[in-house]
Amino acid sequence: MTPTITTLYGLLAAALVGLGLYGLLTQPHPLRKILAFNVLGGGLFLVFGVVLRQGATAGFPADPVAQAFVIIAIVVALAGTALAVAIMLRLFAETGRVTLRPEPPAPGDGKDADS
Amino acid sequence: MSPATAAPEGFLLVLAIFGPVLGIPLLLILGGRHAGRIGLVLLALELGIVVAIAATVIRRGDALEYVLGGWAPPLGVLLRADGLSIVMLATTAVVIGAAGLYARSDFGMPRGIPETRAPQVFWTLLLTIWAALNAVFLASDLFTLFVALELLTLGAVPLVGLSGRPEALTAALRYLLFSLLGSALFLLGVALLYGSYGTLDIALLAERVRVEPTTQLAAALMTVGLLTKTALFPLHIWLPAAHAAAPAAASALISGLVVKGSFVLIIRVWVDALPGVATPMAAQLLGALGAAAILVGSVLALRQARLKMLIAYSTVAQIGYLFLAFPLASATQLGTAAWTGGILQAVSHALAKASMCLAAGLIAKSIGHDRILDMEGIGRVLPVPLFAFGLAGLSLMGLPPSGGFMAKWLLLRAAIEGAQWWWILIIVSGGLLTGGYLFRVLSRALARSDRALPLRSTVDRRGELLVLGLALLSIGVGLVPLASLYIVHIGRAL
Structure with missing residues:
Protein backbone atom coordinates (compact mmCIF):
# COMPACT_ATOMS: atom_id res chain seq x y z
CA MET A 1 0.00 0.00 0.00
CA THR A 2 1.59 3.24 -1.09
CA PRO A 3 0.14 6.51 0.10
CA THR A 4 0.05 7.87 -3.43
CA ILE A 5 -2.45 5.25 -4.61
CA THR A 6 -4.70 5.95 -1.62
CA THR A 7 -4.45 9.67 -2.29
CA LEU A 8 -5.33 9.11 -5.94
CA TYR A 9 -8.38 7.06 -4.94
CA GLY A 10 -9.37 9.78 -2.48
CA LEU A 11 -9.18 12.44 -5.19
CA LEU A 12 -11.16 10.24 -7.59
CA ALA A 13 -13.80 9.72 -4.92
CA ALA A 14 -14.03 13.46 -4.34
CA ALA A 15 -14.41 14.05 -8.09
CA LEU A 16 -17.17 11.44 -8.36
CA VAL A 17 -19.03 12.85 -5.35
CA GLY A 18 -18.79 16.35 -6.82
CA LEU A 19 -19.98 15.22 -10.26
CA GLY A 20 -22.86 13.25 -8.80
CA LEU A 21 -23.95 16.07 -6.51
CA TYR A 22 -23.83 18.55 -9.40
CA GLY A 23 -25.87 16.25 -11.63
CA LEU A 24 -28.43 15.47 -8.94
CA LEU A 25 -29.04 19.18 -8.32
CA THR A 26 -28.96 20.53 -11.88
CA GLN A 27 -30.34 17.83 -14.20
CA PRO A 28 -34.09 18.22 -14.69
CA HIS A 29 -34.90 14.74 -15.97
CA PRO A 30 -35.59 12.13 -13.25
CA LEU A 31 -33.58 9.40 -14.99
CA ARG A 32 -30.54 11.67 -15.15
CA LYS A 33 -31.05 12.48 -11.47
CA ILE A 34 -31.15 8.77 -10.64
CA LEU A 35 -27.97 8.18 -12.66
CA ALA A 36 -26.32 11.14 -10.94
CA PHE A 37 -27.26 9.64 -7.58
CA ASN A 38 -25.50 6.45 -8.60
CA VAL A 39 -22.37 8.38 -9.62
CA LEU A 40 -22.51 10.06 -6.22
CA GLY A 41 -22.95 6.63 -4.64
CA GLY A 42 -19.91 5.31 -6.54
CA GLY A 43 -17.85 8.14 -5.10
CA LEU A 44 -19.14 7.36 -1.61
CA PHE A 45 -18.20 3.71 -1.85
CA LEU A 46 -14.75 4.76 -3.03
CA VAL A 47 -14.44 6.97 0.08
CA PHE A 48 -15.14 3.85 2.14
CA GLY A 49 -12.55 2.06 0.01
CA VAL A 50 -9.92 4.63 0.94
CA VAL A 51 -10.95 4.37 4.58
CA LEU A 52 -10.70 0.58 4.60
CA ARG A 53 -7.24 0.66 3.02
CA GLN A 54 -6.11 3.07 5.73
CA GLY A 55 -7.61 0.87 8.42
CA ALA A 56 -5.59 -2.17 7.30
CA THR A 57 -4.14 -3.48 10.54
CA ALA A 58 -3.60 -6.69 12.48
CA GLY A 59 -2.76 -8.86 9.50
CA PHE A 60 -5.82 -7.89 7.46
CA PRO A 61 -5.18 -6.47 3.99
CA ALA A 62 -8.10 -4.14 4.59
CA ASP A 63 -10.49 -3.21 7.39
CA PRO A 64 -13.25 -5.89 7.34
CA VAL A 65 -15.83 -3.74 9.18
CA ALA A 66 -15.63 -1.03 6.54
CA GLN A 67 -16.04 -3.70 3.85
CA ALA A 68 -19.27 -4.81 5.51
CA PHE A 69 -20.44 -1.18 5.59
CA VAL A 70 -19.76 -0.79 1.87
CA ILE A 71 -21.66 -3.93 0.94
CA ILE A 72 -24.72 -2.90 2.98
CA ALA A 73 -24.54 0.65 1.60
CA ILE A 74 -24.50 -0.73 -1.97
CA VAL A 75 -27.61 -2.82 -1.23
CA VAL A 76 -29.37 0.21 0.23
CA ALA A 77 -28.46 2.36 -2.79
CA PRO A 102 -46.14 19.64 -10.95
CA GLU A 103 -49.03 19.53 -13.41
CA PRO A 104 -51.17 22.62 -13.87
CA PRO A 105 -54.18 22.34 -11.56
CA ALA A 106 -57.07 20.82 -13.45
CA PRO A 107 -60.55 22.32 -13.14
CA GLY A 108 -62.26 20.91 -10.07
CA ASP A 109 -58.96 20.66 -8.25
CA GLY A 110 -59.46 19.45 -4.71
CA LYS A 111 -62.11 16.92 -5.64
CA ASP A 112 -61.65 13.44 -4.28
CA ALA A 113 -58.80 14.63 -2.16
CA ASP A 114 -59.08 11.53 -0.05
CA SER A 115 -59.84 8.87 -2.59
CA MET B 1 -19.92 -6.39 28.78
CA SER B 2 -21.48 -4.01 31.27
CA PRO B 3 -24.03 -5.38 33.75
CA ALA B 4 -26.73 -3.39 31.96
CA THR B 5 -26.48 -5.66 28.92
CA ALA B 6 -27.31 -8.71 30.98
CA ALA B 7 -30.83 -7.49 31.80
CA PRO B 8 -33.33 -10.10 30.60
CA GLU B 9 -35.79 -7.35 29.59
CA GLY B 10 -33.28 -6.34 26.92
CA PHE B 11 -34.84 -8.81 24.53
CA LEU B 12 -37.92 -6.57 24.43
CA LEU B 13 -35.86 -4.16 22.31
CA VAL B 14 -35.37 -6.86 19.68
CA LEU B 15 -39.09 -7.63 19.74
CA ALA B 16 -39.93 -3.93 19.29
CA ILE B 17 -38.07 -3.90 15.97
CA PHE B 18 -38.83 -7.41 14.73
CA GLY B 19 -42.49 -7.59 15.76
CA PRO B 20 -43.71 -5.52 12.80
CA VAL B 21 -41.22 -7.22 10.47
CA LEU B 22 -42.61 -10.65 11.37
CA GLY B 23 -46.06 -9.43 10.40
CA ILE B 24 -45.03 -8.74 6.79
CA PRO B 25 -44.61 -12.39 5.65
CA LEU B 26 -47.90 -13.18 7.41
CA LEU B 27 -49.58 -10.52 5.27
CA LEU B 28 -48.10 -12.06 2.15
CA ILE B 29 -49.13 -15.60 3.06
CA LEU B 30 -52.63 -14.93 4.36
CA GLY B 31 -53.46 -12.28 1.78
CA GLY B 32 -54.97 -8.83 1.87
CA ARG B 33 -58.35 -9.93 3.16
CA HIS B 34 -56.83 -10.57 6.58
CA ALA B 35 -54.47 -7.59 6.42
CA GLY B 36 -56.54 -5.45 8.79
CA ARG B 37 -56.90 -8.22 11.35
CA ILE B 38 -53.19 -9.15 11.35
CA GLY B 39 -52.36 -5.48 11.60
CA LEU B 40 -54.62 -4.98 14.61
CA VAL B 41 -53.19 -7.98 16.47
CA LEU B 42 -49.67 -6.67 15.85
CA LEU B 43 -50.70 -3.17 16.94
CA ALA B 44 -51.89 -4.54 20.28
CA LEU B 45 -48.77 -6.70 20.75
CA GLU B 46 -46.40 -3.89 19.91
CA LEU B 47 -48.19 -1.46 22.20
CA GLY B 48 -47.69 -3.97 25.03
CA ILE B 49 -43.98 -4.31 24.21
CA VAL B 50 -43.48 -0.54 24.13
CA VAL B 51 -45.26 -0.12 27.48
CA ALA B 52 -43.06 -2.87 28.96
CA ILE B 53 -39.88 -1.20 27.65
CA ALA B 54 -40.95 2.21 28.95
CA ALA B 55 -41.87 0.76 32.37
CA THR B 56 -38.51 -1.05 32.62
CA VAL B 57 -36.46 2.01 31.67
CA ILE B 58 -38.36 4.26 34.10
CA ARG B 59 -38.14 1.70 36.91
CA ARG B 60 -34.39 1.23 36.45
CA GLY B 61 -33.79 4.93 35.97
CA ASP B 62 -31.14 3.96 33.43
CA ALA B 63 -30.97 3.00 29.77
CA LEU B 64 -31.88 -0.55 28.77
CA GLU B 65 -29.36 -2.25 26.48
CA TYR B 66 -29.19 -5.41 24.44
CA VAL B 67 -26.17 -6.72 22.56
CA LEU B 68 -27.27 -8.51 19.40
CA GLY B 69 -25.85 -12.03 19.19
CA GLY B 70 -23.47 -11.36 22.09
CA TRP B 71 -21.14 -9.33 19.85
CA ALA B 72 -20.24 -6.24 21.83
CA PRO B 73 -19.50 -2.94 20.05
CA PRO B 74 -17.45 -1.82 18.18
CA LEU B 75 -17.88 -5.03 16.13
CA GLY B 76 -21.43 -5.90 17.12
CA VAL B 77 -24.69 -3.97 17.16
CA LEU B 78 -26.01 -2.60 20.44
CA LEU B 79 -29.66 -1.71 20.92
CA ARG B 80 -30.20 0.93 23.57
CA ALA B 81 -33.41 2.44 24.94
CA ASP B 82 -32.91 5.70 26.82
CA GLY B 83 -35.43 8.34 27.86
CA LEU B 84 -35.60 9.91 24.41
CA SER B 85 -36.14 6.46 22.86
CA ILE B 86 -39.04 5.48 25.09
CA VAL B 87 -40.85 8.78 24.62
CA MET B 88 -40.57 8.50 20.84
CA LEU B 89 -41.41 4.76 20.84
CA ALA B 90 -44.61 5.47 22.77
CA THR B 91 -45.61 8.37 20.49
CA THR B 92 -44.96 6.19 17.45
CA ALA B 93 -47.06 3.35 18.84
CA VAL B 94 -50.00 5.69 19.52
CA VAL B 95 -49.91 7.46 16.15
CA ILE B 96 -49.34 4.27 14.11
CA GLY B 97 -52.12 2.57 16.07
CA ALA B 98 -54.50 5.43 15.29
CA ALA B 99 -53.51 5.52 11.61
CA GLY B 100 -53.98 1.76 11.38
CA LEU B 101 -57.41 1.85 13.00
CA TYR B 102 -58.44 4.78 10.80
CA ALA B 103 -57.24 2.98 7.68
CA ARG B 104 -59.49 0.00 8.38
CA SER B 105 -62.34 1.97 6.82
CA ASP B 106 -60.26 3.29 3.90
CA PHE B 107 -58.45 0.06 3.15
CA GLY B 108 -60.93 -2.45 4.52
CA MET B 109 -62.24 -5.24 2.34
CA PRO B 110 -65.79 -6.28 3.12
CA ARG B 111 -66.91 -9.74 2.12
CA GLY B 112 -68.18 -10.19 -1.40
CA ILE B 113 -65.97 -7.53 -2.96
CA PRO B 114 -63.09 -8.80 -5.12
CA GLU B 115 -59.77 -8.54 -3.35
CA THR B 116 -57.58 -5.54 -4.25
CA ARG B 117 -53.91 -4.97 -3.66
CA ALA B 118 -54.18 -1.67 -1.79
CA PRO B 119 -54.86 -2.99 1.76
CA GLN B 120 -52.01 -5.47 1.65
CA VAL B 121 -49.61 -2.84 0.33
CA PHE B 122 -50.79 -0.26 2.86
CA TRP B 123 -50.35 -2.56 5.85
CA THR B 124 -46.97 -3.82 4.62
CA LEU B 125 -45.72 -0.24 4.34
CA LEU B 126 -47.22 0.71 7.71
CA LEU B 127 -45.38 -2.16 9.39
CA THR B 128 -42.16 -1.30 7.52
CA ILE B 129 -42.35 2.31 8.72
CA TRP B 130 -43.00 1.13 12.25
CA ALA B 131 -40.05 -1.28 12.33
CA ALA B 132 -37.81 1.38 10.78
CA LEU B 133 -38.87 4.07 13.27
CA ASN B 134 -38.32 1.73 16.22
CA ALA B 135 -34.87 0.88 14.82
CA VAL B 136 -34.09 4.61 14.47
CA PHE B 137 -35.01 5.18 18.12
CA LEU B 138 -33.17 2.12 19.47
CA ALA B 139 -30.00 1.77 17.37
CA SER B 140 -26.83 3.11 18.93
CA ASP B 141 -24.37 3.18 16.07
CA LEU B 142 -24.41 5.54 13.13
CA PHE B 143 -24.35 2.88 10.43
CA THR B 144 -27.34 0.98 11.79
CA LEU B 145 -29.07 4.35 12.09
CA PHE B 146 -28.31 5.01 8.40
CA VAL B 147 -29.85 1.67 7.38
CA ALA B 148 -32.91 2.29 9.59
CA LEU B 149 -33.34 5.75 8.09
CA GLU B 150 -33.20 4.30 4.57
CA LEU B 151 -35.77 1.67 5.48
CA LEU B 152 -37.98 4.50 6.77
CA THR B 153 -37.69 6.34 3.44
CA LEU B 154 -38.33 3.20 1.42
CA GLY B 155 -41.49 2.63 3.47
CA ALA B 156 -42.75 6.21 3.35
CA VAL B 157 -42.20 6.95 -0.37
CA PRO B 158 -44.53 4.25 -1.80
CA LEU B 159 -47.16 5.32 0.75
CA VAL B 160 -47.19 8.77 -0.88
CA GLY B 161 -47.70 7.28 -4.33
CA LEU B 162 -50.22 4.68 -3.18
CA SER B 163 -53.14 6.16 -5.12
CA GLY B 164 -51.19 5.80 -8.37
CA ARG B 165 -52.43 9.16 -9.69
CA PRO B 166 -49.82 11.14 -11.69
CA GLU B 167 -49.49 13.96 -9.14
CA ALA B 168 -49.04 11.41 -6.35
CA LEU B 169 -46.33 9.59 -8.31
CA THR B 170 -44.55 12.86 -9.09
CA ALA B 171 -44.67 13.84 -5.42
CA ALA B 172 -43.36 10.41 -4.40
CA LEU B 173 -40.49 10.62 -6.90
CA ARG B 174 -39.52 14.11 -5.71
CA TYR B 175 -39.62 12.94 -2.10
CA LEU B 176 -37.46 9.92 -2.94
CA LEU B 177 -34.86 11.96 -4.83
CA PHE B 178 -34.59 14.47 -1.98
CA SER B 179 -34.29 11.62 0.49
CA LEU B 180 -31.59 9.86 -1.54
CA LEU B 181 -29.60 13.09 -1.67
CA GLY B 182 -30.00 13.41 2.09
CA SER B 183 -28.90 9.87 2.79
CA ALA B 184 -25.88 10.20 0.47
CA LEU B 185 -24.71 13.28 2.40
CA PHE B 186 -25.33 11.49 5.71
CA LEU B 187 -23.37 8.45 4.57
CA LEU B 188 -20.47 10.64 3.41
CA GLY B 189 -20.31 12.12 6.91
CA VAL B 190 -20.42 8.62 8.40
CA ALA B 191 -17.52 7.52 6.17
CA LEU B 192 -15.42 10.51 7.24
CA LEU B 193 -16.10 9.82 10.92
CA TYR B 194 -15.21 6.15 10.52
CA GLY B 195 -12.01 7.14 8.74
CA SER B 196 -11.06 9.47 11.59
CA TYR B 197 -12.04 7.44 14.65
CA GLY B 198 -12.37 3.82 13.51
CA THR B 199 -15.75 3.37 15.17
CA LEU B 200 -19.36 4.41 14.59
CA ASP B 201 -20.71 3.44 18.00
CA ILE B 202 -22.22 6.60 19.51
CA ALA B 203 -20.83 6.08 23.02
CA LEU B 204 -17.30 5.27 21.75
CA LEU B 205 -17.40 8.22 19.32
CA ALA B 206 -18.34 10.58 22.16
CA GLU B 207 -15.22 9.47 24.06
CA ARG B 208 -12.84 9.72 21.11
CA VAL B 209 -14.14 12.77 19.29
CA ARG B 210 -11.81 15.73 18.79
CA VAL B 211 -12.77 19.12 17.39
CA GLU B 212 -10.99 19.25 14.04
CA PRO B 213 -11.92 20.22 10.47
CA THR B 214 -12.70 16.65 9.30
CA THR B 215 -15.10 16.07 12.19
CA GLN B 216 -16.78 19.41 11.62
CA LEU B 217 -17.15 18.67 7.91
CA ALA B 218 -18.62 15.27 8.74
CA ALA B 219 -21.04 16.83 11.23
CA ALA B 220 -22.09 19.46 8.68
CA LEU B 221 -22.67 16.85 5.94
CA MET B 222 -24.70 14.64 8.27
CA THR B 223 -26.76 17.56 9.52
CA VAL B 224 -27.62 18.82 6.03
CA GLY B 225 -28.50 15.29 4.95
CA LEU B 226 -30.80 14.84 7.92
CA LEU B 227 -32.35 18.30 7.46
CA THR B 228 -33.35 17.24 3.93
CA LYS B 229 -35.27 14.32 5.39
CA THR B 230 -36.70 16.39 8.24
CA ALA B 231 -37.96 18.96 5.70
CA LEU B 232 -36.57 21.99 7.49
CA PHE B 233 -36.89 25.23 5.50
CA PRO B 234 -35.50 25.69 2.80
CA LEU B 235 -35.29 21.92 2.20
CA HIS B 236 -39.03 21.53 2.82
CA ILE B 237 -40.14 21.82 -0.79
CA TRP B 238 -40.84 18.11 -1.21
CA LEU B 239 -43.16 17.93 1.79
CA PRO B 240 -46.37 19.82 0.85
CA ALA B 241 -46.92 17.93 -2.41
CA ALA B 242 -46.11 14.57 -0.80
CA HIS B 243 -48.41 15.35 2.10
CA ALA B 244 -51.28 16.40 -0.15
CA ALA B 245 -50.95 13.39 -2.46
CA ALA B 246 -50.85 10.77 0.29
CA PRO B 247 -54.00 9.15 1.69
CA ALA B 248 -55.10 10.70 5.01
CA ALA B 249 -53.65 7.91 7.17
CA ALA B 250 -50.34 8.14 5.32
CA SER B 251 -50.07 11.92 5.61
CA ALA B 252 -50.66 11.57 9.36
CA LEU B 253 -47.67 9.22 9.46
CA ILE B 254 -45.42 11.39 7.28
CA SER B 255 -46.18 14.73 8.95
CA GLY B 256 -46.41 13.27 12.43
CA LEU B 257 -43.70 10.62 12.58
CA VAL B 258 -41.43 10.12 9.56
CA VAL B 259 -39.91 13.61 9.73
CA LYS B 260 -39.39 13.17 13.50
CA GLY B 261 -37.22 10.09 12.89
CA SER B 262 -34.49 12.17 11.26
CA PHE B 263 -34.97 14.93 13.86
CA VAL B 264 -34.17 12.45 16.65
CA LEU B 265 -31.10 11.44 14.66
CA ILE B 266 -29.90 15.05 14.52
CA ILE B 267 -30.13 15.17 18.32
CA ARG B 268 -28.20 11.90 18.51
CA VAL B 269 -25.45 13.26 16.25
CA TRP B 270 -25.17 16.70 17.86
CA VAL B 271 -25.59 15.81 21.52
CA ASP B 272 -24.75 12.13 21.94
CA ALA B 273 -22.17 11.27 19.28
CA LEU B 274 -20.30 14.52 18.67
CA PRO B 275 -20.62 16.64 21.84
CA GLY B 276 -18.87 19.98 21.58
CA VAL B 277 -18.21 19.76 17.84
CA ALA B 278 -21.00 22.13 16.84
CA THR B 279 -20.07 25.76 17.43
CA PRO B 280 -22.60 28.20 18.95
CA MET B 281 -22.72 29.85 15.52
CA ALA B 282 -23.86 26.57 13.92
CA ALA B 283 -26.56 26.23 16.55
CA GLN B 284 -27.69 29.82 15.89
CA LEU B 285 -27.81 29.06 12.15
CA LEU B 286 -29.98 25.99 12.75
CA GLY B 287 -32.25 28.09 14.96
CA ALA B 288 -32.42 30.79 12.28
CA LEU B 289 -33.53 28.20 9.71
CA GLY B 290 -36.14 27.05 12.23
CA ALA B 291 -37.34 30.63 12.69
CA ALA B 292 -37.55 31.10 8.92
CA ALA B 293 -39.53 27.85 8.69
CA ILE B 294 -42.00 29.08 11.32
CA LEU B 295 -42.59 32.41 9.57
CA VAL B 296 -42.56 31.24 5.93
CA GLY B 297 -44.52 28.05 6.65
CA SER B 298 -47.21 29.89 8.59
CA VAL B 299 -47.62 32.64 6.00
CA LEU B 300 -47.86 30.06 3.20
CA ALA B 301 -50.39 28.10 5.28
CA LEU B 302 -52.50 31.26 5.50
CA ARG B 303 -52.62 31.43 1.71
CA GLN B 304 -53.62 27.85 0.90
CA ALA B 305 -56.98 27.14 -0.70
CA ARG B 306 -57.08 23.47 0.24
CA LEU B 307 -57.23 22.07 3.75
CA LYS B 308 -54.63 19.36 3.12
CA MET B 309 -52.12 21.89 1.80
CA LEU B 310 -52.80 24.15 4.78
CA ILE B 311 -52.00 21.28 7.13
CA ALA B 312 -48.86 20.48 5.13
CA TYR B 313 -47.51 24.04 5.42
CA SER B 314 -48.46 24.03 9.08
CA THR B 315 -46.16 21.02 9.44
CA VAL B 316 -43.37 22.98 7.75
CA ALA B 317 -43.88 25.73 10.34
CA GLN B 318 -44.10 23.42 13.35
CA ILE B 319 -40.90 21.61 12.33
CA GLY B 320 -39.22 25.01 12.75
CA TYR B 321 -39.98 24.98 16.49
CA LEU B 322 -38.04 21.73 16.87
CA PHE B 323 -34.86 23.47 15.75
CA LEU B 324 -35.20 26.41 18.14
CA ALA B 325 -34.05 23.96 20.82
CA PHE B 326 -30.51 23.88 19.37
CA PRO B 327 -29.47 27.53 19.93
CA LEU B 328 -31.44 27.71 23.18
CA ALA B 329 -29.76 24.61 24.60
CA SER B 330 -26.29 25.81 23.65
CA ALA B 331 -26.80 29.11 25.48
CA THR B 332 -28.00 27.79 28.83
CA GLN B 333 -25.71 25.76 31.00
CA LEU B 334 -27.29 22.33 30.73
CA GLY B 335 -29.87 23.04 28.09
CA THR B 336 -32.27 20.70 29.87
CA ALA B 337 -35.31 22.96 29.53
CA ALA B 338 -34.64 23.59 25.85
CA TRP B 339 -34.15 19.91 24.98
CA THR B 340 -37.22 18.88 26.98
CA GLY B 341 -39.17 21.58 25.14
CA GLY B 342 -37.91 20.46 21.74
CA ILE B 343 -38.70 16.80 22.36
CA LEU B 344 -42.09 17.64 23.86
CA GLN B 345 -42.83 19.71 20.76
CA ALA B 346 -41.99 16.66 18.62
CA VAL B 347 -44.41 14.51 20.67
CA SER B 348 -47.29 16.96 20.91
CA HIS B 349 -46.97 17.94 17.26
CA ALA B 350 -47.03 14.27 16.24
CA LEU B 351 -50.26 13.70 18.16
CA ALA B 352 -51.93 16.98 17.16
CA LYS B 353 -50.94 16.73 13.51
CA ALA B 354 -52.06 13.12 13.23
CA SER B 355 -55.42 14.17 14.64
CA MET B 356 -55.65 17.07 12.17
CA CYS B 357 -54.70 14.95 9.15
CA LEU B 358 -57.24 12.26 10.01
CA ALA B 359 -59.92 14.87 10.78
CA ALA B 360 -59.25 16.50 7.40
CA GLY B 361 -59.51 13.04 5.87
CA LEU B 362 -62.92 12.49 7.49
CA ILE B 363 -64.12 15.90 6.30
CA ALA B 364 -62.88 15.33 2.76
CA LYS B 365 -64.49 11.90 2.64
CA SER B 366 -67.83 13.24 3.85
CA ILE B 367 -68.15 16.37 1.71
CA GLY B 368 -66.14 15.10 -1.26
CA HIS B 369 -63.57 17.91 -1.45
CA ASP B 370 -61.21 19.86 0.80
CA ARG B 371 -61.57 23.43 -0.53
CA ILE B 372 -61.65 25.68 2.52
CA LEU B 373 -63.86 28.32 0.85
CA ASP B 374 -66.61 25.78 0.18
CA MET B 375 -66.65 24.49 3.73
CA GLU B 376 -69.24 27.01 4.86
CA GLY B 377 -71.34 25.61 7.65
CA ILE B 378 -69.87 22.12 7.80
CA GLY B 379 -69.60 22.51 11.58
CA ARG B 380 -73.32 21.76 11.63
CA VAL B 381 -72.98 18.35 9.97
CA LEU B 382 -69.47 17.33 11.02
CA PRO B 383 -69.16 18.62 14.58
CA VAL B 384 -66.78 15.98 15.95
CA PRO B 385 -64.00 16.11 13.32
CA LEU B 386 -64.12 19.89 13.43
CA PHE B 387 -63.95 19.93 17.24
CA ALA B 388 -60.93 17.60 17.12
CA PHE B 389 -59.35 19.86 14.47
CA GLY B 390 -59.83 22.84 16.78
CA LEU B 391 -58.46 21.05 19.85
CA ALA B 392 -55.39 19.90 17.95
CA GLY B 393 -55.05 23.49 16.72
CA LEU B 394 -54.93 24.74 20.31
CA SER B 395 -51.91 22.53 20.88
CA LEU B 396 -50.23 23.77 17.70
CA MET B 397 -50.84 27.41 18.66
CA GLY B 398 -49.43 26.75 22.11
CA LEU B 399 -52.45 27.78 24.18
CA PRO B 400 -52.63 26.34 27.70
CA PRO B 401 -53.34 23.67 28.74
CA SER B 402 -51.83 21.61 25.97
CA GLY B 403 -48.68 19.73 25.01
CA GLY B 404 -47.81 22.49 22.56
CA PHE B 405 -48.10 25.08 25.33
CA MET B 406 -45.74 23.17 27.61
CA ALA B 407 -43.24 22.73 24.77
CA LYS B 408 -43.30 26.39 23.78
CA TRP B 409 -43.25 27.52 27.41
CA LEU B 410 -40.11 25.46 28.06
CA LEU B 411 -38.51 26.97 24.95
CA LEU B 412 -39.53 30.48 26.10
CA ARG B 413 -38.09 29.81 29.54
CA ALA B 414 -34.82 28.66 27.98
CA ALA B 415 -34.79 31.82 25.84
CA ILE B 416 -35.20 34.02 28.93
CA GLU B 417 -32.62 32.11 30.97
CA GLY B 418 -30.11 32.23 28.13
CA ALA B 419 -30.85 35.92 27.42
CA GLN B 420 -31.72 35.29 23.77
CA TRP B 421 -34.76 37.55 23.43
CA TRP B 422 -35.00 37.29 19.63
CA TRP B 423 -36.28 33.71 19.80
CA ILE B 424 -39.13 34.92 22.06
CA LEU B 425 -40.40 37.14 19.24
CA ILE B 426 -40.32 34.19 16.83
CA ILE B 427 -42.12 31.80 19.20
CA VAL B 428 -44.86 34.33 19.98
CA SER B 429 -45.42 35.52 16.41
CA GLY B 430 -45.43 31.91 15.21
CA GLY B 431 -48.26 31.20 17.65
CA LEU B 432 -50.21 34.20 16.38
CA LEU B 433 -49.82 33.17 12.74
CA THR B 434 -50.88 29.62 13.62
CA GLY B 435 -54.00 31.07 15.23
CA GLY B 436 -54.57 33.01 12.01
CA TYR B 437 -54.64 30.06 9.64
CA LEU B 438 -56.66 27.90 12.00
CA PHE B 439 -59.17 30.73 12.38
CA ARG B 440 -59.54 30.85 8.58
CA VAL B 441 -60.71 27.23 8.58
CA LEU B 442 -62.83 27.36 11.72
CA SER B 443 -64.57 30.66 10.92
CA ARG B 444 -65.54 29.28 7.52
CA ALA B 445 -66.67 25.94 8.90
CA LEU B 446 -68.69 27.47 11.74
CA ALA B 447 -70.27 30.19 9.60
CA ARG B 448 -74.05 30.27 9.47
CA SER B 449 -75.20 28.84 6.18
CA ASP B 450 -78.66 28.12 4.83
CA ARG B 451 -77.26 25.98 2.05
CA ALA B 452 -78.13 22.32 2.31
CA LEU B 453 -74.96 20.25 2.68
CA PRO B 454 -75.23 16.97 0.86
CA LEU B 455 -72.92 14.44 2.50
CA ARG B 456 -71.29 11.89 0.25
CA SER B 457 -71.12 9.34 2.98
CA THR B 458 -72.10 9.12 6.59
CA VAL B 459 -69.41 10.08 9.05
CA ASP B 460 -67.35 7.18 10.26
CA ARG B 461 -68.09 6.86 14.01
CA ARG B 462 -64.83 5.03 14.76
CA GLY B 463 -62.84 7.64 12.85
CA GLU B 464 -64.49 10.39 14.89
CA LEU B 465 -63.51 8.72 18.16
CA LEU B 466 -59.95 8.31 16.89
CA VAL B 467 -59.39 11.93 15.89
CA LEU B 468 -60.97 13.11 19.13
CA GLY B 469 -58.79 10.74 21.16
CA LEU B 470 -55.60 11.92 19.44
CA ALA B 471 -56.53 15.58 19.90
CA LEU B 472 -57.30 15.01 23.60
CA LEU B 473 -53.97 13.22 24.02
CA SER B 474 -52.08 16.15 22.50
CA ILE B 475 -53.87 18.41 25.00
CA GLY B 476 -53.33 15.88 27.80
CA VAL B 477 -49.55 15.88 27.34
CA GLY B 478 -49.71 19.42 28.71
CA LEU B 479 -51.31 18.22 31.94
CA VAL B 480 -48.42 15.88 32.78
CA PRO B 481 -46.50 17.27 35.77
CA LEU B 482 -43.34 19.02 34.60
CA ALA B 483 -41.06 16.95 36.84
CA SER B 484 -42.03 13.70 35.13
CA LEU B 485 -41.21 15.18 31.71
CA TYR B 486 -37.59 14.82 32.63
CA ILE B 487 -37.83 11.09 31.90
CA VAL B 488 -36.64 12.08 28.42
CA HIS B 489 -33.18 12.51 29.94
CA ILE B 490 -32.90 9.04 31.49
CA GLY B 491 -29.65 7.40 30.48
CA ARG B 492 -28.38 10.43 28.58
CA ALA B 493 -25.43 12.70 29.21
CA LEU B 494 -27.58 15.81 29.66
Missing part, protein backbone atom coordinates in the same frame (compact mmCIF):
# COMPACT_ATOMS: atom_id res chain seq x y z
CA LEU A 78 -29.67 -0.41 -5.10
CA ALA A 79 -33.02 -0.55 -3.30
CA GLY A 80 -33.42 3.22 -3.53
CA THR A 81 -32.53 3.22 -7.23
CA ALA A 82 -34.91 0.35 -7.96
CA LEU A 83 -37.78 2.13 -6.22
CA ALA A 84 -37.03 5.38 -8.08
CA VAL A 85 -36.96 3.62 -11.45
CA ALA A 86 -40.17 1.74 -10.62
CA ILE A 87 -42.02 4.96 -9.73
CA MET A 88 -40.66 6.60 -12.89
CA LEU A 89 -41.87 3.73 -15.10
CA ARG A 90 -45.29 3.84 -13.44
CA LEU A 91 -45.43 7.60 -14.01
CA PHE A 92 -44.59 7.07 -17.67
CA ALA A 93 -47.25 4.37 -17.97
CA GLU A 94 -49.87 6.70 -16.44
CA THR A 95 -49.07 9.95 -18.25
CA GLY A 96 -46.80 9.10 -21.18
CA ARG A 97 -44.16 11.55 -19.96
CA VAL A 98 -41.70 11.77 -17.13
CA THR A 99 -41.17 15.11 -15.46
CA LEU A 100 -40.93 16.37 -11.92
CA ARG A 101 -42.77 19.59 -12.71
